[in-house]
Amino acid sequence: AQSVTQPDARVTVSEGASLQLRCKYSYSATPYLFWYVQYPRQGLQMLLKYYSGDPVVQGVNGFEAEFSKSDSSFHLRKASVHWSDSAVYFCAVTNSAGNKLTFGIGTRVLVRP
Template identity: 75%
Template structure:
């Protein structure tokens, strides 16, 4: 079955430090790939998406992600984290024509002052 894995449940970084959140998917073909962010009690905000083409995609709030087909990965990065980035981050994929999203279990980002 198709799946999305986010191996890190929690990540803590210091403000100003770089960040990388991992995401791996299990699917034969290249799915559509997404990263969403969710602040406590809030909705899901799309950070960035990958459909095809350039494997390095830029998103909002200074985030970027790189699709690596050989590793079935779509890791999210940010060069310098801000305290306001503390939130839950979900990787998600669309794998068929129904376009329903399959979410990973999420990574909670904590930012140290």
């Protein structure tokens, strides 16, 4: 069975600071990995995804993530956050059929002005 662990329930950063959100996955085969963001009172939006190739993948709004097979991780980063980045961020892994996306519990990010 696949699973995702996001160890940080909440992260608070100052505007302009860097951000890293941790994600560890468990999946027996090659994982398909995603980061989604949920803004208040909205549905989820995909930031980026990874399956193969360069382990550093670029996403929208300046986000990037780095895949590590040895560490079973897919951490999300942003060099300089804006107040509008305040949201809940979900890491997710899917099976090879793509019909069962498993999410982590999410990390709530608060960006202080």
